[in-house]
Amino acid sequence: MSRILYTGTKNASSWAFRAWLALKEQDVEFDERVVDIRKPQRLGNLALIAEFSPPGAVPVLIDGDAIIYDSLAIMEYANELGDGSLLPTDMKLRAQTRSLVAWQHSGLSNLCPRLSFESSFYPDRRAMSANERTDTKRLFDVFEMLLQRNGGPFLVGGLSLADLMFVPTLIRIMSHAQNLDTWQLTQDWYRLLMSRDSVQEWMQEAMRLPPVFLDGYRD
Ligand SMILES: N[C@@H](CCC(=O)N[C@@H](CS)C(=O)NCC(=O)O)C(=O)O
Incomplete structure (x- = not known):
C-alpha cells in the first residue's frame, strides 16, 4: 500500500480523527502509522514527521509522491478519491x-x-x-x-x-x-x-x- 496516513494517539488527536474519518467514509484504502503525541515523547516524534512534512504535525497523508498535510486538505482529498459525496452538488x-x-x-x-x-x-x-x-x-x-x-x-x-x-x-x-x-x-x-x-x-x-x-x- 503506497498510501500512508500518519495519525496521532487516538484519545488525543482530534485533527487526525477528522482526516481518518473522511478516508474511512470514502472507503479509501490506507495504512495507518500512529504517532505517539503524548508528552514527553511528543516533541521527538513530531520532529521525525517534520523531516518529510513541513508543519511537523499529524495528520499527514503520503500518497505516492504526494505529501498532503493538514486535516482539511486530507478530508478534501479523501472526498475526491472517493465518490465526492462529502460535498453537496448544490x-x-x-x-x-x-x-x-x-x-x-x-x-x-x-x-x-x-x-x-x-x-x-x-x-x-x-x-x-x-x-x-x-x-x-x-x-x-x-x-x-x-x-x-x-x-x-x-x-x-x-x-x-x-x-x-x-x-x-x-x-x-x-x-x-x-x-x-x-x-x-x-x-x-x-x-x-x-x-x-x-x-x-x-x-x-x-x-x-x-x-x-x-x-x-x-x-
Ligand atoms: N491545522 C492542523 C492541526 C494539526 C494539529 O494541531 N495536530 C496536532 C495533533 S492532533 C499536532 O500534531 N500538533 C503538533 C504541532 O502542531 O506542533 C490540521 O488541521 O491538521
Whole structure:
C-alpha cells in the first residue's frame, strides 16, 4: 500500500480523527502509522514527521509522491478519491458546508482549548463552566437550525465533511454537558454519527487507552 496516513494517539488527536474519518467514509484504502503525541515523547516524534512534512504535525497523508498535510486538505482529498459525496452538488449547500468546515478548522470558539479532546475520556469529568455552556448554546442553536432547515439527518442533508469535522467537538461537549433537552435534533444527529462504523472503530480504540491528563482542566 503506497498510501500512508500518519495519525496521532487516538484519545488525543482530534485533527487526525477528522482526516481518518473522511478516508474511512470514502472507503479509501490506507495504512495507518500512529504517532505517539503524548508528552514527553511528543516533541521527538513530531520532529521525525517534520523531516518529510513541513508543519511537523499529524495528520499527514503520503500518497505516492504526494505529501498532503493538514486535516482539511486530507478530508478534501479523501472526498475526491472517493465518490465526492462529502460535498453537496448544490453550489449554495456546498458553500454552506465549507463555511461550517472552515469555522471549525479556524478555531470555532473558546470551547476546544479548555475542553480538550483528551478530557472526553477522563473517568472523572468536571462540570462545564458558564462560558462553556454559553458557547455550547451558540453552537447547538446553529446545529438545531441547520438540521431543521435542511431536513436532516445530517447538517446539510446527506453526510458531509461538516459532520465529520464536528465529530470530535460533539464528543467533547456531549461528554461534559448536562441538560440538552433544548436540542433534540442535535442529539439525534450526534447519536447517528456515533453509530457509524468509522466513528465506532476510532472510539473503541481511544477508550481502551490510558487517559492523557492535561494541565489546566480543573482551573
Ligand atoms: N491545522 C492542523 C492541526 C494539526 C494539529 O494541531 N495536530 C496536532 C495533533 S492532533 C499536532 O500534531 N500538533 C503538533 C504541532 O502542531 O506542533 C490540521 O488541521 O491538521
